Amino acid sequence: MTALLEVKNLQVRVEEREILHGLTLTVNPGEVHAIMGPNGSGKSTLSHVIAGKAGYEVTGGEVLYKGEDLLEMAPNERAAKGVFLAFQYPVEIPGVATMNFLHTALNAQRKARGEKEILTPDFLKKVREVAKSLNIPQDMLKRGVNVGFSGGEKKRNEILQMALFEPALCILDEMDSGLDIDALRVAADGVNALRSKDRAMVVITHYQRLLNYIVPDVVHVMSKGRVVKSGGKELALELEKSGYAQFDDAA
Amino acid sequence: MPAVQETVDRVRQIDVDQYRYGFETDIESDKAPKGLSEDTVRFISAKKNEPAWMLEWRLEAYRRWLTMREPEWARVHYPKIDYQDYYYYSAPKRKELASLDEVDPEILKTYEKLGIPLREQEMLAGVVRPEGERRIAVDAVFDSVSVATTFQKELKQAGVIFMPISEAIREHPDLVKKYLGTVVPTSDNYFATLNSAVFSDGSFVYVPPGVRCPMELSTYFRINERNTGQFERTLIIADKGAYVSYLEGCTAPQRDENQLHAAVVELVTHDDAEIKYSTVQNWYPGNSEGKGGIYNFVTKRGDCRGHNSKISWTQVETGSAITWKYPSCILRGDNSRGEFYSIAISNGYQQVDSGTKMIHLGKNTTSRIISKGIAAGVSQNTYRGLVTAHRKATNARNFTACDSLLIGDKCGAHTVPYIEAKNSSALFEHEATTSKISEDMLFYCVQRGLSPEEAVALVVNGFVKDVLQQLPMEFAVEAQKLISISLEGSVG
Numbered sequence: 001m002t003a004l005l006e007v008k009n010l011q012v013r014v015e016e017r018e019i020l021h022g023l024t025l026t027v028n029p030g031e032v033h034a035i036m037g038p039n040g041s042g043k044s045t046l047s048h049v050i051a052g053k054a055g056y057e058v059t060g061g062e063v064l065y066k067g068e069d070l071l072e073m074a075p076n077e078r079a080a081k082g083v084f085l086a087f088q089y090p091v092e093i094p095g096v097a098t099m100n101f102l103h104t105a106l107n108a109q110r111k112a113r114g115e116k117e118i119l120t121p122d123f124l125k126k127v128r129e130v131a132k133s134l135n136i137p138q139d140m141l142k143r144g145v146n147v148g149f150s151g152g153e154k155k156r157n158e159i160l161q162m163a164l165f166e167p168a169l170c171i172l173d174e175m176d177s178g179l180d181i182d183a184l185r186v187a188a189d190g191v192n193a194l195r196s197k198d199r200a201m202v203v204i205t206h207y208q209r210l211l212n213y214i215v216p217d218v219v220h221v222m223s224k225g226r227v228v229k230s231g232g233k234e235l236a237l238e239l240e241k242s243g244y245a246q247f248d249d250a251a
Numbered sequence: 252m253p254a255v256q257e258t259v260d261r262v263r264q265i266d267v268d269q270y271r272y273g274f275e276t277d278i279e280s281d282k283a284p285k286g287l288s289e290d291t292v293r294f295i296s297a298k299k300n301e302p303a304w305m306l307e308w309r310l311e312a313y314r315r316w317l318t319m320r321e322p323e324w325a326r327v328h329y330p331k332i333d334y335q336d337y338y339y340y341s342a343p344k345r346k347e348l349a350s351l352d353e354v355d356p357e358i359l360k361t362y363e364k365l366g367i368p369l370r371e372q373e374m375l376a377g378v379v380r381p382e383g384e385r386r387i388a389v390d391a392v393f394d395s396v397s398v399a400t401t402f403q404k405e406l407k408q409a410g411v412i413f414m415p416i417s418e419a420i421r422e423h424p425d426l427v428k429k430y431l432g433t434v435v436p437t438s439d440n441y442f443a444t445l446n447s448a449v450f451s452d453g454s455f456v457y458v459p460p461g462v463r464c465p466m467e468l469s470t471y472f473r474i475n476e477r478n479t480g481q482f483e484r485t486l487i488i489a490d491k492g493a494y495v496s497y498l499e500g501c502t503a504p505q506r507d508e509n510q511l512h513a514a515v516v517e518l519v520t521h522d523d524a525e526i527k528y529s530t531v532q533n534w535y536p537g538n539s540e541g542k543g544g545i546y547n548f549v550t551k552r553g554d555c556r557g558h559n560s561k562i563s564w565t566q567v568e569t570g571s572a573i574t575w576k577y578p579s580c581i582l583r584g585d586n587s588r589g590e591f592y593s594i595a596i597s598n599g600y601q602q603v604d605s606g607t608k609m610i611h612l613g614k615n616t617t618s619r620i621i622s623k624g625i626a627a628g629v630s631q632n633t634y635r636g637l638v639t640a641h642r643k644a645t646n647a648r649n650f651t652a653c654d655s656l657l658i659g660d661k662c663g664a665h666t667v668p669y670i671e672a673k674n675s676s677a678l679f680e681h682e683a684t685t686s687k688i689s690e691d692m693l694f695y696c697v698q699r700g701l702s703p704e705e706a707v708a709l710v711v712n713g714f715v716k717d718v719l720q721q722l723p724m725e726f727a728v729e730a731q732k733l734i735s736i737s738l739e740g741s742v743g
Contacts, residue, residue: 095713109700
């Protein structure tokens with residue numbers, strides 16, 4: 001079986017500072033991986049590098065996606081090939097209706113894959129179905145992208161896009177930040193509904209709490225730019241008790 | 252390379268190649284001697300066969316102009332203009348046309364190239380319009396003269412007068428005398444006074460009481476001749492209960508030297524009348540080094556003279572090296588309403604200082620200002636606005652929203668609002684934002700599959716949406732395309 005995502009000995013700099021020093025991670029289709037670690041351990045950097053955000057310099061190692069060199073691809077190309085990043089802080093785009101944004105983005109991806117554009121009635125039907133399951137009112141889809149959305153609405157909008165674009169690899173960057181317990185449950189249910197044998201997820205979080213709702217197959221602990229420990233879901237519980245301090249020396 | 256950096260680089264590359272209307276038409280023209288003097292004024296007046304009162308009016312303006320000083324308060328910088336170095340009158344040879352068939356084919360070709368068909372049959376047979384029957388009457392002004400006005404007969408049947416102002420001065424002197432200079436007096440400002448002395452052509456529209464003008468009226472201005480100033484004068488009157496929608500388009504060839512354009516537009520609405528005035532200004536902006544381009548010094552003002560009347564300005568400004576322009580409304584009649592919707596885009600070395608004045612004089616007058624400035628390259632983009640309520644303008648209301656968008660880090664956006672309320676019942680609201688197309692915004696879009704070009708176009712179109720919606724549909728599509736071209740070059 002080809003791994004969906006292989007990160008090998010990845011070294012990344014931002015400006016003059018090295019953030020990741022030799023990170024290795026393998027994610028297979030169907031698996032849900034949790035990446036935990038304190039602030040500044042490099043979790044978000046990893047997600048940004050995988051999605052292709054500018055400003056990061058890869059100085060060593062490689063990232064393969066379905067066996068292909070991911071770092072060679074433009075960010076929009078990665079998206080078309082099924083890499084999806086659910087943002088910790090989704091941006092607001094005033095004046096661009098959410099519905100229009102979703103339609104434009106979906107068609108851009110389809111076009112890049114050489115598929116036909118989706119017909120508007122089919123698109124509308126699909127959006128309505130997904131929106132309903134996520135408890136997203138139609139009114140929200142008419143508003144500007146994320147403009148005036150509450151924290152919970154922004155996160156649900158991310159999951160809505162995930163459901164719509166049907167990516168193979170989903171990276172969820174601190175999905176739980178800024179959510180109360182009810183909002184967290186709705187969002188987590190949305191994510192769980194998307195778990196499938198062909199799709200992998202990488203869930204980045206500080207807290208074990210989220211993992212009560214999205215139960216991972218593998219848990220990794222990151223510290224100072226490396227994965228310092230990996231294990232089953234029980235590792236998360238252990239961390240909750242003992243904290244991250246124990247790993248400071250290991251890194 | 253960061254996405255924004257890419258955009259900045261792409262925008263930087265934009266030069267004359269992107270300006271699609273930069274071609275020159277090779278025709279013989281009849282010019283006034285270079286420079287400005289009383290003789291120039293007399294020459295122009297004689298060319299137009301004007302009555303004596305008109306010449307006097309011009310000469311008075313000229314003498315006044317000699318005593319005035321060029322304004323320096325705008326946030327624009329340019330070398331001192333040598334007013335003796337311009338031609339003040341240039342007309343394609345061959346004059347007094349009886350019909351369109353007599354228009355120089357070169358000129359017809361020019362307008363065809365610009366996408367403005369002047370032959371009525373062609374217009375009728377042209378593109379299928381969504382509204383089916385919708386047509387536009389065109390007045391085409393080439394340098395200093397109007398070369399063709401279409402649909403005059405049909406408009407006449409409706410009682411609408413739509414003709415070059417030079418003809419109106421001869422054919423409807425009473426109307427012209429009654430209104431000319433009553434909104435923008437000859438003494439108004441340096442450029443308006445200059446215009447009053449040497450204006451050559453422009454459009455005249457009169458819509459009689461109770462008439463809704465049966466089609467959109469439009470004027471396309473084209474400066475062709477080298478070193479020529481274009482001084483157009485437009486006067487539009489909507490009598491009681493009348494309505495007219497008027498569109499204005501402008502282009503010019505690419506030239507290394509700066510051409511001068513100082514226009515005056517006056518609008519008058521009587522009781523219950525409405526004028527909607529839309530502009531898509533695409534004068535040559537100069538090349539990538541800031542050489543050449545049009546100096547655009549324009550005075551546009553509307554007078555809501557009657558009760559319940561309305562004047563609405565919509566402008567999409569993408570061209571010119573220098574723009575100095577403040578389409579304004581005098582809300583004199585009770586319950587009258589003024590609107591100003593603007594998209595001003597500056598790129599390269601362009602400098603824009605534009606905005607509006609809403610002068611509330613009557614009771615219960617309302618106004619609305621929506622201004623969207625987009626600055627890229629090393630351009631400077633200033634919104635300058637004035638909202639005032641007179642002592643007697645009880646319950647005056649204004650809402651202003653000024654938003655600026657910056658692309659790259661070498662351009663500037665500035666907002667200079669003046670607000671003055673002289674009675675306590677006035678309610679003025681002002682909102683202003685400045686934002687940058689941020690790396691984060693673009694990254695979010697490309698992560699969802701959009702290319703960087705598509706991402707910029709999406710963000711910009713979202714930014715200007717409120718204003719684009721105000722344009723007549725054909726113009727909105729044109730304007731949307733123009734915005735993409737002005738900013739991106741490669742975005743289609």
